[in-house]
Amino acid sequence: MTQDVGVANERVDTLSTEELTVTYDDIPVVSDVTVGFARGEVTALIGPAGSGKTSVLRALNRLHDLTPIARVHGSVRLHGKDIYDADVDAFEIRRRVGMVFETPTPFPMSIYDNVAWGARMHGRPSELDAVVEHGLRRAGLWDEVKDKLRQSALRLSAGQQQRLCIARTIAIDPDVILMDEVTAPLDPISTGKVEDLILTLRPDYAIVLATHNVQQAGRLSDRVAFFLVDESRAGRLVEWADTDSVFFAPRDARTEAYISGRAGSDMSARGRTG
Amino acid sequence: MTPARRRTRSSAALRVLFAFAALIALTSVTAVVTHVVNTSAGLIAIRGGTESAATGDAAQVLASWTLLESMVYRSVIERDAVERFPDGTRIEFRSWLNPAFITGGYSADPTRTGVRGALIGSLWLIVIATIAAVPAGVGAAIYLQEFSAPHRLHRAMRESVHLLAGVPSVVFGLIGLVIFARLLGPLTSGAIFGVRATRVPTGRTIVSAGLTVALMTLPRIVIAAEQAIGAVAPRLRLAAFSVGATRWQVVRDHVLPQAGPEICAGAIFALTRAVGDAAAVIIVGASTVVLTDPSTPFAAFTALPVIAYQWAMRPDPSYRGLASAALLVLLLVVVVLNVAAGVVRLRARRTR
Structure with a gap:
């Protein structure tokens, strides 16, 4: 971790974007996003469905590379280096920018192998047991699964599966963790556990959390980036600021409307129908 | 008429159509069974x-x-x-169909002849075709599904695979004759490996026929494997990529284990079709009469559908019984293979 130089008042972004635009079949789904994420912070990406939160997330770890029709324009910098440069290995980027998805997607293997699979490719085999235990402990799952590490991960509850996915990401020792609606399919108790987990992870990672739950963004995030669909149906970054100022003193009227719950559904409907 | 009502009417028509199709399928199955029990194989x-x-x-x-x-x-x-x-x-x-018939060698006396040589020949074909076609077919499917970007060449490749699957087996037989038996004759006759070709001077051997069957099976295996690989949940791939895996690691550890049983079942079905085919194998050079069992892949050979065909063509009514019995042996092989494919598929579904 080289990012300890971040001094109190001077944010040093671990990961940042500049004029990021993602297109599908040359049609932009999200345009001109300039935003930064620093270690020790949780940044919530909020906005109605279709406003481009997921598209932004996937641009941050080059996941769009796997979708042939998707193109990423602008720049995404990790520690100042553009991850879309020709000499950058996308697979290495994805190790340093881990991602957890909305639907818990444990691999159809044992609990141990779920955490070990990614770590095995990057670390030393002799330390694997320790890496797995560390990952599971940080994800708050160790006590629940330590006696059944060889059991299939598919037999865990949805909430446990999601924390396992987070453990798997921790085990590859990333700098940034992207979370795409990670609590959306979970019950309130599991959601609470995952939220607590995010707060315990905050000091060590730059966490980017896409959510359409405004309250959750308020509870967890240090900064908020608010996205909305514009007239051309592309998502746009409306406001990006400290959580407190977004919630209590939004600069944009649309932000205020969305935060207070007055216009969310209406706006998303407009976004879909164009 | 309201749109909803029109939909119900058209769906009723469709249902009748489907029922009709199912009836035809059932009738043909019954016809096959009736024919089998009415053959002179009794x-x-x-x-x-x-x-x-x-x-x-x-x-x-x-x-x-x-x-x-x-x-x-x-x-x-x-x-x-x-x-x-x-x-x-x-x-x-x-x-006609008795243990001695299955394990017996060729005899000029119809009451004492057996299909052992042809059975061994067919099993050789299955083995060679499996070795040659399955790795190539699965490899092609992995390439098409996981590695190749969808450009024009990719589409051309995929379309040509589907086209190949529809090519009649006779055509494959001719291709096999020209390429494997003639062009690669020194190789397929075993001459290069020091095998003394005693009865077969050319490359019209089991290897040639096996490779021809492989060629015939390949497109079907590619299609089956492509479908199996395509059925693997995309989010599993995304999750694997998101911990920094390379494409090959994702394929090896996630896609293939998930798609494996379906690929296996598809390959078996494809091989089953090919092993029952006489035309291609006859053209490549299956013999009518094989006195010694094929012991190497460079031997002369015959196969079950070929021997059944030969026997059915003879005027002596005894041979008609023999042909039926040989076909029953072939059906048995086919059923065993199909059951194996079904078991592989079912077990995979249960463990998932």
Whole structure:
């Protein structure tokens, strides 16, 4: 971790974007996003469905590379280096920018192998047991699964599966963790556990959390980036600021409307129908 | 008429159509079964069966009954035979399809010939075709599904695979004759490996035929494997990529284990189709009569559908019974393979 130089008042972004635009079949789904994420912070990406939160997330770890029709324009910098440069290995980027998805997607293997699979490719085999235990402990799952590490991960509850996915990401020792609606399919108790987990992870990672739950963004995030669909149906970054100022003193009227719950559904409907 | 109502009416019409299709399918299955039990593969009455084996005289086939009759009216047949052939002590009842028929070698005497050579030939074909076609087919499917970007060449490749799957087997036979038997003759006759071709001077050997069957099977395996790989949940791939895996690691550890059973079942189905095909194998050079069992892939050979075809073409009615019996052996092989494919698929579904 080289990012300890971040001094109190001077944010040093671990990961940042500049004029990021993602297109599908040359049609932009999200345009001109300039935003930064620093270690020790949780940044919530909020906005109605279709406003481009997921598209932004996937641009941050080059996941769009796997979708042939998707193109990423602008720049995404990790520690100042553009991850879309020709000499950058996308697979290495994805190790340093881990991602957890909305639907818990444990691999159809044992609990141990779920955490070990990614770590095995990057670390030393002799330390694997320790890496797995560390990952599971940080994800708050160790006590629940330590006696059944060889059991299939598919037999865990949805909430446990999601924390396992987070453990798997921790085990590859990333700098940034992207979370795409990670609590959306979970019950309130599991959601609470995952939220607590995010707060315990905050000091060590730059966490980017896409959510359409405004309250959750308020509870967890240090900064908020608010996205909305514009007239051309592309998502746009409306406001990006400290959580407190977004919630209590939004600069944009649309932000205020969305935060207070007055216009969310209406706006998303407009976004879909164009 | 409201749109909803129109939809119900058209769906009712569709249902009738589908029911009709299912009825046709059922009828054809029944037809096949009826034909099988009505083939002359049933009992035969032989005069001087075991006796003539000792003396070397040809035994005489007196009468033949169908499989159905043999199974259901056995006592009637026996009583009937005693009446028709008064010297009943010398009559021996036998089924065309018996253990000796399956394990017996070729004989000019229809009552003593067997299909062992053809059975071994067919099994050789399955083995060679599997070795040649499965890795290539699965590899091609992995490339098309996981590695190749969808550009024009990719689409051309995929379309050509589908086109190949529809090419008649005779055409594959000719391709196999030209490429494997003639062009690669030194290789497929085993001459290069120091195998003395005693009876087969050219490359018209098991290898050539096996490779031809492989070629015939390949497109079907590619299609089956592509479907199986395409059915693997995309989010599993995304999750694997998101911990920094390379494409190959994702394929090796997630896609192939998930798609494996379906690929396996698809490959078996494809091979089953090919192993029952006579045309291609005849063109490449299956022999009518094989006196020695093929012991190396460079031997002359025959296969079950070929020998059944040869026997069915003979004027002597005894051979018609033999042809039916050989076809039953082939059906048995096909059923065993299909059951194996089904078991692989079911077990995979249960463990998931």
